[in-house]
Amino acid sequence: MKKSLFLITILFQIYFINAQETGYFYGGLESNSQWLQTDEGINFLAPEDQFRANNYILMNYNLGKFTAGVQYESYLPSALLGYDDSTYGNQNDVATYYFNYKDETLDITGGYFYEQFGSGLILRSWEDRQLGLNNALKGINVKFNATKDLGIKAVFGQQRNGFEVSEGTIQGIDADLSLSGALNIESVDIQLGGSYVARNQDTNGNEALPTTVAAYGSRLDLIFNNFYAGVEAIVKDPDVILNEGQISSNKLYDGTALQVNAGYAKKGLGINATFRRLENFSFYADRYAEGNIYNQQVINYVPGLTKQQDYLLTNIYVYNPQPRLIIESFDQRSGEVGTQFDLFYSFKKGTSLGGKYGTKLAMNFSYWGGLDSEYNIENRWYKAKFIGNGHQLFRDINFEVKKKWSKEWSSVFTYQNVLVDKGIVEGGPLGHSSILANIGVIETTKRFDNGKAARFVAQHLWSKDDRKNWVAGVFEYNFSTRLAAYVADNWNYGGTNEIHYYSVGGSYSKGNTRLGLNYGRQRGGLICVGGVCRFVPENTGLSANLTVAF
Numbered sequence: 075m076k077k078s079l080f081l082i083t084i085l086f087q088i089y090f091i092n093a094q095e096t097g098y099f100y101g102g103l104e105s106n107s108q109w110l111q112t113d114e115g116i117n118f119l120a121p122e123d124q125f126r127a128n129n130y131i132l133m134n135y136n137l138g139k140f141t142a143g144v145q146y147e148s149y150l151p152s153a154l155l156g157y158d159d160s161t162y163g164n165q166n167d168v169a170t171y172y173f174n175y176k177d178e179t180l181d182i183t184g185g186y187f188y189e190q191f192g193s194g195l196i197l198r199s200w201e202d203r204q205l206g207l208n209n210a211l212k213g214i215n216v217k218f219n220a221t222k223d224l225g226i227k228a229v230f231g232q233q234r235n236g237f238e239v240s241e242g243t244i245q246g247i248d249a250d251l252s253l254s255g256a257l258n259i260e261s262v263d264i265q266l267g268g269s270y271v272a273r274n275q276d277t278n279g280n281e282a283l284p285t286t287v288a289a290y291g292s293r294l295d296l297i298f299n300n301f302y303a304g305v306e307a308i309v310k311d312p313d314v315i316l317n318e319g320q321i322s323s324n325k326l327y328d329g330t331a332l333q334v335n336a337g338y339a340k341k342g343l344g345i346n347a348t349f350r351r352l353e354n355f356s357f358y359a360d361r362y363a364e365g366n367i368y369n370q371q372v373i374n375y376v377p378g379l380t381k382q383q384d385y386l387l388t389n390i391y392v393y394n395p396q397p398r399l400i401i402e403s404f405d406q407r408s409g410e411v412g413t414q415f416d417l418f419y420s421f422k423k424g425t426s427l428g429g430k431y432g433t434k435l436a437m438n439f440s441y442w443g444g445l446d447s448e449y450n451i452e453n454r455w456y457k458a459k460f461i462g463n464g465h466q467l468f469r470d471i472n473f474e475v476k477k478k479w480s481k482e483w484s485s486v487f488t489y490q491n492v493l494v495d496k497g498i499v500e501g502g503p504l505g506h507s508s509i510l511a512n513i514g515v516i517e518t519t520k521r522f523d524n525g526k527a528a529r530f531v532a533q534h535l536w537s538k539d540d541r542k543n544w545v546a547g548v549f550e551y552n553f554s555t556r557l558a559a560y561v562a563d564n565w566n567y568g569g570t571n572e573i574h575y576y577s578v579g580g581s582y583s584k585g586n587t588r589l590g591l592n593y594g595r596q597r598g599g600l601i602c603v604g605g606v607c608r609f610v611p612e613n614t615g616l617s618a619n620l621t622v623a624f
Contacts, residue, residue: 194375377605542568
């Protein structure tokens with residue numbers, strides 16, 4: 075607490091003394107809270123701490139080439155449901171702070187910082203408050219532009235773990251080279267990159283464990299006229315595997331990652347394809363954090379490469395990536411391999427399909443399967459094929475049509491066919507059963523004068539599996555650019571208990587301040603942001619969100 079008061083006092087003193095004369099002060103406040111209520115309809119019993127809140131205050135001060143900042147966080151009396159209450163709950167303190175110097179060639183940060191190497195497949199430290207994820211590194215981050223074509227990054231520190239830091243120490247170096255610039259090639263843009271990231275952690279006397287586990291990666295990106303392509307390959311040193319925080323054996327296993335993407339883009343047409351293969355590619359700042367459900371202490375960024383859904387029912391069956399190696403009698407897996415394909419096409423205005431205002435078509439296909447592997451549980455041995463014919467984990471097909479009927483009226487039509495392993499949805503062993511579902515969505519928006527608008531969404535999900543059929547609807551009305559209200563309902567009419575997951579709420583915005591309120595039921599399951607997911611239990615209550623930027 076003394077540390078918190080000291081840092082906050084210093085920043086306020088800097089601000090009040092200098093902000094009006096030589097520098098400027100900026101930041102923000104975000105408050106998310108719940109008042110949970112017992113609801114027999116979904117068998118939810120409100121916990122003893124019915125009121126829960128996650129609060130964040132970020133303050134930064136800039137003076138020329140120097141910037142300093144501090145983030146204060148409070149999780150009192152408990153963290154929101156679905157967050158790691160054992161790490162954050164009933165605590166408040168300064169969570170992160172930093173001091174930065176930056177000029178044209180040098181960028182140095184001391185304290186907590188966020189960094190990414192390449193696509194993030196080997197290293198990404200970032201924050202997402204909706205996911206309850208903040209894996210900032212505490213140490214030093216140096217970026218150096220050696221030439222206009224060569225940039226170098228170096229990091230050293232420990233990863234944030236709640237209000238503490240990880241047991242392991244992270245060190246890494248990354249280089250980006252514009253080969254086109256260095257060789258004066260104008261016809262094609264060629265970018266090369268290389269990365270090294272290592273975790274150093276005490277073995278506590280177990281000589282079979284490696285003190286240092288490193289990953290080595292390289293990447294190549296090309297842009298030629300309307301075409302682009304990229305490839306990134308990574309190998310990871312041998313390490314032990316864990317299950318529920320316990321070392322399975324002293325045997326060591328290496329890991330690999332390969333990602334390839336290519337595409338074509340011009341006005342009215344876009345095509346993109348991605349292939350990714352992960353084998354035993356979990357990478358944590360603490361070996362004992364491997365596989366935790368809260369995504370704490372993850373060194374790298376492994377999102378689900380599928381279409382990111384926006385609707386109530388298309389978000390029920392989503393994909394959570396499966397890079398782990400598990401060799402147990404109840405579950406065997408060694409990673410994943412799959413692909414995603416996107417097509418975007420705009421029909422020209424004035425044509426029969428384009429109409430007066432144009433029509434946009436989007437198609438997405440993704441397929442992900444477990445690696446085709448042989449396992450010997452007794453000897454803790456496995457062998458995986460590069461692709462093979464592994465168990466199907468997820469497959470979906472999406473079609474989306476956006477149609478503008480007039481300057482005020484527009485619609486979106488969506489269809490999804492999805493097949494997902496039930497273990498993905500429930501977080502259990504994989505390969506026992508699958509869920510097949512079809513979802514149709516119609517969304518229409520009508521805009522009026524003075525910022526008024528009405529939006530209606532009708533959805534239906536057909537399935538013979540899991541909880542059977544669903545129907546959902548959302549009606550939203552904007553009284554102005556500042557004030558909006560909505561009512562929504564998900565009705566699982568095909569399930570055993572025919573449950574309604576209703577919700578009503580709204581928001582008010584003025585300047586840099588926004589307040590949102592809603593009351594209703596939260597459907598349990600995976601909540602995903604940018605392809606990264608966390609599990610949320612079913613609950614009922616009042617929620618509030620306040621954000622202020624200054």
